[in-house]
Structure formats: structure tokens, C-alpha cells
Amino acid sequence: MIKIFPRFASFAAGLALAASPLAPRASSAQDHSQMHLSEQLPAPPTKRRPDHATHPKSHEKMHGMDHGKPSGMDHDGSHSGHEMKGFLGPYGMGREGSGTSWQPDISPHEGIHAQYGDWMTMYHAMFNGVYNNQGGPRGDSKTFASGMVMGMAQHQTESGTFGLRAMVSPDPFMGPSGYPNLLATGETADGRTHLIDRQHPHDLFMELAAIYSYQFAKTSSAFLYAGLPGEPALGPPAFMHRPSGLDNPEAPITHHWLDSTHITFGVVTAGVVLDQIKLEASTFRGREPDQHRFDIEAPNFDSYSARASWNPTKELSMQLSWGRPRGMPMERSTQTRERTR
Secondary structure, eight states: OEEEOOOOEEEOOOOOOOOOTTSOOOOHHHHHHHHHHHHHSOOOOOOOOHHHHTOTTOHHHHTTOBTTBOSOBOTTSOBOTTSOBOSSSSSBGGGBOSTTOBOOTTSOOOOEEEEETTEEEEEEEEEEEEEEEOOSTTOOEEEEEEEEEEEEEEEEOSSEEEEEEEEEOSGGGGOTTOEEEEEEEEEESSSSSEEEEEEOOOOSEEEEEEEEEEEEETTEEEEEEEETTBOOSOSSOOGGGSGGGTTOSSOOTTHHHHSTTSSBSSEEEEEEEETTEEEEEEEEOOSOOOSOTTSOOOOOOOEEEEEEEEEEETTEEEEEEEEEOOOOOHHHHHHHHHHHO
């Protein structure tokens, strides 16, 4: 089996401010004299700024800032002025994975950040050029492109956060049968027969979601997530959002088994964040996408799930989830529609 994965385009850049290493610095003698001078002269009187200290609707408060620093957080919980805060709660963006899932706080959050008025945005794109040659009687070969394009927008209010997320995939352009992936199974190319030894192409629209969270305490919030498509509160983050899968040019063979709900047409999730603990429940359309990869399917809230997540340390994230999908199997529902025509 031969696999060659030449990445022909990949970018993920973050924007941050730091002290410039080229900035002029006083000599040690100047530092020493300045130190003695400061000891001799009384410190100038300080003036309070009532507009920031007492006014409840000051610029800092309106933009979720505290003591002159915005509400976006670093991984250690400190605030950082050039990073989005979490969509679901008062913590750093690195904690959030796909849908409403959590991952370790130290997970990288990379992207091109920009500010448009009161909206903070982040863009990220990654593409891989792949040649895949898998031998044996069940193998096949294919040249294709994999990847994704993501965009996020976030608006801070006095007590909450409103956000929008979108993610699209180039997979539909590779053909209905996807690419070779021995032992993988899931979804169909024609609406009847499941793909075997192949990874199905993802839908063009992988996520179109809106989120609102209300912060009712310093480290706690309540949130509502709605996606068409989206991802219900079931299982861990999908593989492409986990740090271990950031550079995977192909889906692992377990992707459809473990992440089969990460593109669900119709999801509503409500939950609460209590510092390092998150409790949530979802109702969703309990069936995988059909073989038509460029459309948006009608929602049908016939299934439900629940999940508890815990981040005891910055390096560790745990989840326990349960779900009951009630949707009709893909091939059976397709045959039923054909008989009723």
C-alpha cells in the first residue's frame, strides 16, 4: 500500500500583539540612575477614571473586557485582547472543538483574526493534495483534494455572546463514491448500497450554526446551539477538530463509526457551563446525510442525546455521552420513497 500526501496549500495564522524585540532599551547605567531618581521624587498623583471605573456601560464592559483587557482568554485563564473567547462560556477558544464539544484547554486555536466594528471574526482553511494507492483485491487508487474552509463571527453583549459558525468541504467535487480507505464503511453513493472500503465524501456544508451564551457568573454560563447542519452533544470532537488529527490528509477508518453525527441536518442543543464542567442535551435528526452532497436537507427532530464534559486540567478533557437516534436507515427510507411514487 502506497500513500503520498503532498500538501499543496495550507494556512492557519494567528494575530497577536507582543513587545517587539527590536524596541530600544535603556542601558544598565540609565536604568540604575532612573531607579534612584524615582526613589527621590514623589510619585505623581493618580486620577480615577469614572467613565471606566463606575459607568456600567463603559467601552470595556460593552465589549466584555475587565480592567482594560478583553474577554478572550489565554490557555491559563488570563485574558488576551486578540483571541476570541469561547462561544459557549467564559473561557479560552482553544477549549471548544466541533459542535459544542470540548477538548483540552491547551489545544491550539489557529486562524486569521479580524475585527469589523463590534464583530470579531476568525478564518481558517486547509487543503491537502492526496494520491492514494491501496493494494489487494479490495483496494483502489485515486488522486483527490481534501480539506475544509471555516469561518466564525462573534459579537459580545453586556452579559452574553452571540456567534455564527460555518464550515464547508471540497469533498463533493471528488465524486459520489469518495476515496479508497480499506476497512472503512458508511453512507452511500447511490442512496441504496453502503460504501465499503471507501471513505464517503462529506457534504459541501458541514456546519451552519448559530450560538448564544448567557454568562450568569464569573466562570459559568448557559447556552443554546442550533445547526442546519450541526453536531449534537454525542461523543468527542470529530477527528479533524482534534489536535491529534490536525495534519491527517485522510479520515481514519473509524471516522464514520465514531463521528457519524458530526454532520446532522437539524440540531438544537441547550446546556450549562459550570467552570470546568459542561452539561448539555440535544434533539436532532437521527439519520446520516443522503447521497446528495450539495443540498441542505430538511430537519426532523426525532432523536435525542445528553453529554457531560469535564476539563480537570488544561491538558485533559473527558466526556460521557448517551444518545438514542430514532431515524430510519438510509437505504430503507430511500426504498420507501420509491415505492410511494
